[in-house]
Amino acid sequence: MTLDGPALATLRRRAFDLRIDNLDAIASAQSGHPGGTLSAMDLLQTLYFLEMRHRPAEPHWAERDRFVLSKGHAVPALYTVLAHAGYFSRDLLPTLRHLGSPLQGHPADFLLPGIEASTGSLGQGFSIGIGMALASKLDGDKFRTYVMIGDGESQEGQIWEAAMSAPKFGLDNLCVILDHNKIQLDGSVVDIMNIEPFADKMRAFNWNVLTIDGHDYPQIAGAFAEARATKGKPTFIVAQTIKGKGVSFMEGKVAWHGVAPNKEQLAAAVAELRAAQALVKEAA
Amino acid sequence: MARDGTPAAVASRDAFGEALARLGETHPEVVVLDADLAESTRSRMFAKKFPERFFDMGIAEANMLGVAAGLSLAGKIPFCCSFACFITGRFDQVKMSICYSATNVRIVGSHCGVAIGEDGYSQMGLEDIALMRSLPTMSIIQPADDLETIGAVEYLVAHKGPAFLRTTRQKLDRVNQDGYLFQFGKGVTLVDGKDLTIVATGGTVGPSLKAAALLAKDGLSVRVINIHTIKPIDVELLAKAARETKRILTVEDHQITGGLGGAVCEALAEREPVRIRRHGIPDVFGESGTPEALYEHFKLDAPGIAAVARDFVG
Numbered sequence: 318m319t320l321d322g323p324a325l326a327t328l329r330r331r332a333f334d335l336r337i338d339n340l341d342a343i344a345s346a347q348s349g350h351p352g353g354t355l356s357a358m359d360l361l362q363t364l365y366f367l368e369m370r371h372r373p374a375e376p377h378w379a380e381r382d383r384f385v386l387s388k389g390h391a392v393p394a395l396y397t398v399l400a401h402a403g404y405f406s407r408d409l410l411p412t413l414r415h416l417g418s419p420l421q422g423h424p425a426d427f428l429l430p431g432i433e434a435s436t437g438s439l440g441q442g443f444s445i446g447i448g449m450a451l452a453s454k455l456d457g458d459k460f461r462t463y464v465m466i467g468d469g470e471s472q473e474g475q476i477w478e479a480a481m482s483a484p485k486f487g488l489d490n491l492c493v494i495l496d497h498n499k500i501q502l503d504g505s506v507v508d509i510m511n512i513e514p515f516a517d518k519m520r521a522f523n524w525n526v527l528t529i530d531g532h533d534y535p536q537i538a539g540a541f542a543e544a545r546a547t548k549g550k551p552t553f554i555v556a557q558t559i560k561g562k563g564v565s566f567m568e569g570k571v572a573w574h575g576v577a578p579n580k581e582q583l584a585a586a587v588a589e590l591r592a593a594q595a596l597v598k599e600a601a
Numbered sequence: 602m603a604r605d606g607t608p609a610a611v612a613s614r615d616a617f618g619e620a621l622a623r624l625g626e627t628h629p630e631v632v633v634l635d636a637d638l639a640e641s642t643r644s645r646m647f648a649k650k651f652p653e654r655f656f657d658m659g660i661a662e663a664n665m666l667g668v669a670a671g672l673s674l675a676g677k678i679p680f681c682c683s684f685a686c687f688i689t690g691r692f693d694q695v696k697m698s699i700c701y702s703a704t705n706v707r708i709v710g711s712h713c714g715v716a717i718g719e720d721g722y723s724q725m726g727l728e729d730i731a732l733m734r735s736l737p738t739m740s741i742i743q744p745a746d747d748l749e750t751i752g753a754v755e756y757l758v759a760h761k762g763p764a765f766l767r768t769t770r771q772k773l774d775r776v777n778q779d780g781y782l783f784q785f786g787k788g789v790t791l792v793d794g795k796d797l798t799i800v801a802t803g804g805t806v807g808p809s810l811k812a813a814a815l816l817a818k819d820g821l822s823v824r825v826i827n828i829h830t831i832k833p834i835d836v837e838l839l840a841k842a843a844r845e846t847k848r849i850l851t852v853e854d855h856q857i858t859g860g861l862g863g864a865v866c867e868a869l870a871e872r873e874p875v876r877i878r879r880h881g882i883p884d885v886f887g888e889s890g891t892p893e894a895l896y897e898h899f900k901l902d903a904p905g906i907a908a909v910a911r912d913f914v915g
Contacts, residue, residue, distance in 0.1 A: 438697040444664045448671020478664035
């Protein structure tokens with residue numbers, strides 16, 4: 318899919334609405350992970366509004382592309398994108414993490430249409446995505462599978478078991494995206510347990526590796542297109558992102574990994590995002 | 602067939618491998634994964650026949666379990682095989698990737714119990730039932746002979762939700778009759794009796810039957826119940842045995858903590874409190890030895906079970 322002027326402008330404008338709804342839901346829960354949702358948001362929007370073949374009104378359509386959020390703690394971003402895509406009402410978003418809500422603190426596939434796998438124990442969603450891609454190959458390769466992992470998550474051994482296995486099966490219908498925001502709960506990834514050079518490691522594991530700016534829509538769309546065009550091996554996209562992207566007082570701050578904004582902080586974040594959105598509208 | 606007309610003993614891993622390879626013909630949705638133990642678990646039989654539906658995942662059980670979950674979420678029926686200790690040892694993957702989403706993954710754990718012998722403790726599945734019992738949606742089946750294994754595998758193709766099938770390396774004497782019908786969740790009364798009920802599972806069912814015969818010579822009338830489905834357990838049959846024989850001796854090649862003994866105690870404590878003796882691996886680690894020496898050491902052979910029963914009845 319090409320990303321022309323109007324489509325690009327729509328994505329850029331919606332990115333602010335998504336970030337606001339996402340933060341609003343986290344604030345409503347008074348718990349959650351703002352930093353990692355904001356770093357993932359542009360990638361998620363591109364998947365659901367541009368790249369993936371899916372039918373929000375028919376969530377169990379057999380040939381739909383699959384998305385697995387292996388870094389399950391970023392699920393408010395996914396809930397927000399799914400709601401905007403039409404899977405369920407945006408009114409559900411503020412029920413995040415409340416007792417009885419299908420919007421669990423981490424994804425539960427059996428509770429909500431659009432969620433494809435239950436994740437949250439890090440390292441496991443990558444493998445689940447490989448299983449889906451294998452199933453697709455057995456059934457005539459009718460759908461593609463996308464997985465998002467985190468950089469902190471990649472300290473889990475299972476990530477490397479999974480990284481070893483997908484190329485063995487030639488899963489060119491699989492695209493794994495690293496939300497490389499460089500910060501985890503206890504500090505910076507480099508300090509806690511360095512995983513660099515990540516791209517080199519994945520190349521050594523025989524993946525088609527692309528490195529992009531994970532907030533640049535044309536780059537994101539281009540990488541997905543290249544992944545689709547690549548045959549014989551799976552694609553791994555190292556998406557360089559900024560933790561807390563879009564809210565200046567959250568950007569690059571460890572403190573915003575797992576703390577919800579209070580009322581004043583939410584208001585400040587929303588004001589900043591609305592102001593930035595207005596500038597994008599004027600430019601368009 | 603042996604010369605005396607009794608059927609030859611068959612390891613339940615062999616019966617499993619043959620049954621699965623046969624079911625592959627009629628069930629294209631069945632896929633099989635193994636972690637470099639296909640020869641040992643007998644998943645190799647399926648792999649040879651259906652190479653396109655067999656995935657050797659290497660020595661990486663956590664990833665294998667997740668991949669199996671993904672295959673199930675996309676409509677397949679994955680049989681995921683390794684030694685019982687290794688596969689259930691990846692507990693978080695079983696819990697999160699397989700059970701929480703109620704996938705149709707069948708975890709096949711072979712080489713259960715001290716009966717694997719010489720390889721010693723690190724290869725013995727001795728805590729696997731306890732682990733799997735704690736998981737919502739998980740069912741647990743441990744067949745006692747080849748007929749029961751075949752029935753269980755046939756049943757599992759259609760079962761809804763995750764399941765753990767526990768198979769043995771050692772050969773098992775036939776305990777069921779020709780034409781045996783496997784019924785999920787139903788215990789099987791193999792011998793009736795009124796003084797004591799032995800509740801056994803898997804590889805200890807055969808020795809328990811022989812123990813009952815030894816005890817009969819002492820004038821003890823012993824009922825023997827085979828519990829092939831450990832979860833959900835047949836509470837009705839156990840409660841009836843508790844009422845009628847007043848004493849229950851559980852026998853298993855697994856830790857007495859959390860295994861069949863634990864399951865029977867939990868079921869009957871709430872339903873029909875009765876004197877119970879749990880017999881199995883008594884909260885210790887396994888060790889190397891011949892299977893025969895280990896069964897004698899842990900009193901899991903017929904004379905050992907009979908001795909424990911005599912002590913219990915007093």
